[in-house]
Amino acid sequence: ARGHISITGVTKYFGRHKALDEVSLELEPGSVTVILGPSGSGKSTLLRAINHLERVDEGFIQIDGDYIGYQRRGDRLYELKEKAILRQRTEVGYVFQNFNLFPHLTVLENIIEAPIVHKKLTRPQAIERALELLDTVGLRHKADAWPRQLSGGQQQRVAIARALALNPRVILFDEPTSALDPELVGEVLDVIRSLAQSGVTLVVVTHEIGFAREVADQIVFMVDGKIVEQGNARQVISAP
Numbered sequence: 001a002r003g004h005i006s007i008t009g010v011t012k013y014f015g016r017h018k019a020l021d022e023v024s025l026e027l028e029p030g031s032v033t034v035i036l037g038p039s040g041s042g043k044s045t046l047l048r049a050i051n052h053l054e055r056v057d058e059g060f061i062q063i064d065g066d067y068i069g070y071q072r073r074g075d076r077l078y079e080l081k082e083k084a085i086l087r088q089r090t091e092v093g094y095v096f097q098n099f100n101l102f103p104h105l106t107v108l109e110n111i112i113e114a115p116i117v118h119k120k121l122t123r124p125q126a127i128e129r130a131l132e133l134l135d136t137v138g139l140r141h142k143a144d145a146w147p148r149q150l151s152g153g154q155q156q157r158v159a160i161a162r163a164l165a166l167n168p169r170v171i172l173f174d175e176p177t178s179a180l181d182p183e184l185v186g187e188v189l190d191v192i193r194s195l196a197q198s199g200v201t202l203v204v205v206t207h208e209i210g211f212a213r214e215v216a217d218q219i220v221f222m223v224d225g226k227i228v229e230q231g232n233a234r235q236v237i238s239a240p
């Protein structure tokens with residue numbers, strides 16, 4: 001099974017501020033981990049570290065035994081070159097709070113861009129895959145629309161389809177519903193819920209406690225850069 005993430009003793013400083021403080025965490029292949037915690041507790045920094053958008057100061061992160069940002073030779077770790085980091089990043093999908101679709105590209109073009117640029121698929125293959133993914137998120141009829149013509153919930157569903165286009169081992173969601181009007185939250189959570197059955201490892205930062213209770217295999221609660229609670233929904237969230 002692919003998508004096992006192992007986080008070992010990760011510490012990250014911004015100046016003197018410790019944004020992550022010796023975080024260790026195991027994520028099983030195909031599992032759903034929800035990260036909860038107050039603003040500023042290090043949730044985004046942890047996601048960014050998993051995708052090597054932040055370098056960590058201590059500790060390391062592995063996906064299926066591969067070190068994020070490093071290569072092992074003998075008993076030493078060497079930093080990967082930028083190109084190898086970009087290749088490694090294709091194994092990890094990232095869905096942001098604010099959708100981050102390319103505004104000058106249609107829905108379809110947003111989805112096919114990465115697999116073509118990374119030479120993972122030919123253009124016809126990428127289009128076929130994109131249309132399948134648009135089916136999955138219920139938006140095939142919007143393939144030729146522009147992002148600005150879609151609702152926030154639709155844009156976020158396209159962003160999820162785009163994250164899936166490289167067939168990643170892991171998808172990271174950073175508050176995927178927090179920029180949405182309340183009535184649009186459900187449609188995005190439904191898509192994430194169905195992904196939970198698909199075998200890809202999911203890590204979701206969210207304030208949607210009901211969603212966490214229902215979907216998470218593991219819930220992690222962070223405060224001040226530390227994991228202060230960890231367990232299944234029943235252990236971490238008290239009943240409503």
Ligand code: ADP
Pocket residue numbers: 014017019037038039040041042043044045046
């Ligand atoms: P959360 O996602 O839980 O809201 P973050 O991971 O965004 O928390 O931030 C953790 C802490 O690190 C916060 O105190 C934040 O201000 C700080 N921080 C995050 N990114 C930077 C940065 N690029 N430079 C300086 N401080 C940062």
Ligand code: ADP
Pocket residue numbers: 039040044045097
């Ligand atoms: P989030 O909580 O979703 O991470 P933030 O508003 O905390 O959103 O952060 C948005 C961006 O600003 C991130 O790229 C983060 O690294 C950066 N950032 C956050 N806090 C600081 C800070 N104190 N100084 C500099 N950059 C920061």
